Amino acid sequence: MARTALVTGGASGIGLACAKRLAADGLRVVTADLVGADLRLDVTSSAEVGAAVAELGPVDVLVNSAGVLGPAGPLASVNDAEWAHTFAVNVTGTFHLCRALTPGMVERGWGRVVNLASIAGKEGNPGLAVYSATKAAVIGLTKALGKELATTGVLVNAIAPAVIETPMSAGSPPEVIARLAGLIPMGRLGQPDEVAELATWLASDRCTFSTGAVYDISGGRATY
Known part of the structure; x- marks a missing residue:
């Protein structure tokens, strides 16, 4: 029987690329997003997450790609509502899905969680302090949960991309994207399919001895 993968933020960008690549690997893939996905899901709502998990049944692979x-x-200049909303989607949403799905993975003795973090969470991007803080939190959550579940057959890892050419980056101020792109030694933005290749390996049986880790995909930007 094919394994089931749930990809949040799966309607576009990195999430959509991951969904397509996982399907090509033979998984049954369910995408979740606010619009345009198999499942409408607000990851900030624990009630919606609980209802979705009950409807889906066993999920073997979780890709947390929903983000703002x-x-x-x-x-x-950041107001309280902007701070709270960014954390609600990027951090609390990741927490909700991990909390809801990893117990079943542990019970079955196999599971893979791939959390989308960012180079911003490791290095900090000026002008994007809230986003940077949320992605640092995702990294911390990944490291802790990976260690908690290390002997259960459930592996939890994160991916830290530099700027990827997605609808989210396209909606960013051009001067911000230009500055961040200028930090990439390869001299170009990354592509969603490139991130999806890494995510698919982390979600597979081919990944066996890595958990609580953060994988850079940054065109050489990362310094450690």
Whole structure:
């Protein structure tokens, strides 16, 4: 029987690329998003997540790709609502899905969780302090949960991309994207399919001795 993968943020960008690549690997893939996906899901709502999990049944692979960029500009200009919303989607949403799905994976003795973090969570991007903070939180959550589940057959890893050519980056201020792209030694933006290749390996039986890790896919930007 084919394994089932749930990909949040699966209607576009990295999430959609991951969904297509996982399907090509033979998985039954369910995409979740606010619009345009197999399943409408607001990841910030624990009630909606619980209902979705009950409807789906066993999920073997979870890709947490739902995310927002949040406010762009100086930290002093960020209001409470912008801070709270960015954390609700990027961090609390990831928490909700991990909490709901990993117990079943543990019970069955096999599972893979791939969380989408960012180079911003490791290095910090000026003008994107809230986004950077949320992705640092995703990295911390991944490392802790990976260690918690290390002997269960459930592996939890994160991917930290630099700027990827997606609808989210296209909606960012051009000067912000230009500055971030200028930090990439390869001299170009990454493509969603490139991230999906890494995510698919992390979600497979081919990945056996890695958990609680953060994989950079940054065109050489990462310094550690």
